[in-house]
Amino acid sequence: MNGSEVISAAPTYLSLLSYAEQFGSPINMVPLDKNLVHDLDAMGGRITNKTGLIFVCNPNNPTGTILPAQQLRDFCSDVSSRVNVFVDEAYFEFIDQPYPSMIELVKEGKNVIVSRTFSKVYGLAGIRMGYLIARPDIAARIRKNRMSMLNIMAIQAAKAALTDEAFYKQSIAKNAEAKALIYDTLNDLKLESVPSSTNFVFFKTGRDIKKVIPAMKEYGVSVGRPFPPLTDWCRISTGKIEDVKRFNKGLRKMMT
Ligand SMILES: Cc1ncc(COP(=O)(O)O)c(C=O)c1O
Structure with missing residues (x-):
């Protein structure tokens, strides 16, 4: 270079x-x-x-x-x-x-x-x-x-x-299940998001991410860092289904 x-x-x-x-x-x-x-x-x-x-x-x-x-x-x-x-x-x-x-x-x-x-x-x-x-x-x-x-x-x-096909399939399936749960909550809360082809979802809280991070921590959830210039958006990674449910519950509380 x-x-x-x-x-x-x-x-x-x-x-x-x-x-x-x-x-x-x-x-x-x-x-x-x-x-x-x-x-x-x-x-x-x-x-x-x-x-x-x-x-x-x-x-x-x-x-x-x-x-x-x-x-x-x-x-x-x-x-x-x-x-x-x-x-x-x-x-x-x-x-x-x-x-x-x-x-x-x-x-x-x-x-x-x-x-x-x-x-x-x-x-x-x-x-x-x-x-x-x-x-x-x-x-x-x-x-x-x-x-x-x-x-x-x-x-x-x-x-x-590379030979563990069962784990690969489970990883894809669980991720899809987790994302669907996250999108359900975002839709319910009428929060804007973009379609994700990954193992995380990016959505707009409309709030400063620097405040969202500690607020979500209170509910036991670590969300992504600030991504300037989109500082009122938030990235949540998928995890175990119980983790995703904890995120969904925490987000509902935070947004209401
Ligand atoms: C786009 C992208 N590339 C690469 C990586 C990192 O991969 P690795 O763990 O192999 O360094 C990440 C991890 O967050 C990523 O998001």
Whole structure:
């Protein structure tokens, strides 16, 4: 990257961006559109000869939104002839409709990097296991700047996770059940939200999140941090069904 600029949405997942900043890269943040989806036209419009990489988090954290598949594919295909494109697919497994991974573009030899993790659908966040899919020449360049090394226990756990179809199915099903319960409550309370393709739901309380966080703590629920500029929105992750019920009860109390 050598200090070249990164273009990303705002708000989005910040890890890669913080890492790029440590390497001296300025971040050029483009607000999400009115549906809280990446504004690809605006992001593409920001490309200059200083741009090194475009970061697309799809589904996006914290909103849970996904891009229209063909639009994303066309965008990545087009801009990757000029800049590196990084697509974070951490939540890809939770998308509940036929949806192409941008791994397809990697296979076509494009300048596209896709990341995946075992932290979400496989429930293995603590083992620190994830991977990138990229053209071999790009992978070789990235490997030199690797942030962490794998250990043998993490590799064994990941291998086991990949063969544990029952857990995978349960993870998807329980998450869908939990989200349905959350959306029921949000609809009841007439709180605006966006469709989530992840294991969390982003919704508008209309209240300052800095006040919502301690208020929900009172009911035993930790909600997400502030995501500027959407500081009157709130992110709640799914959990066990009893946890979700506790959230629903707490939210009803807080909002009335
Ligand atoms: C979009 C996104 N990418 C990556 C990660 C992190 O994955 P890992 O636990 O493998 O670092 C997260 C976790 O919150 C995330 O939301």
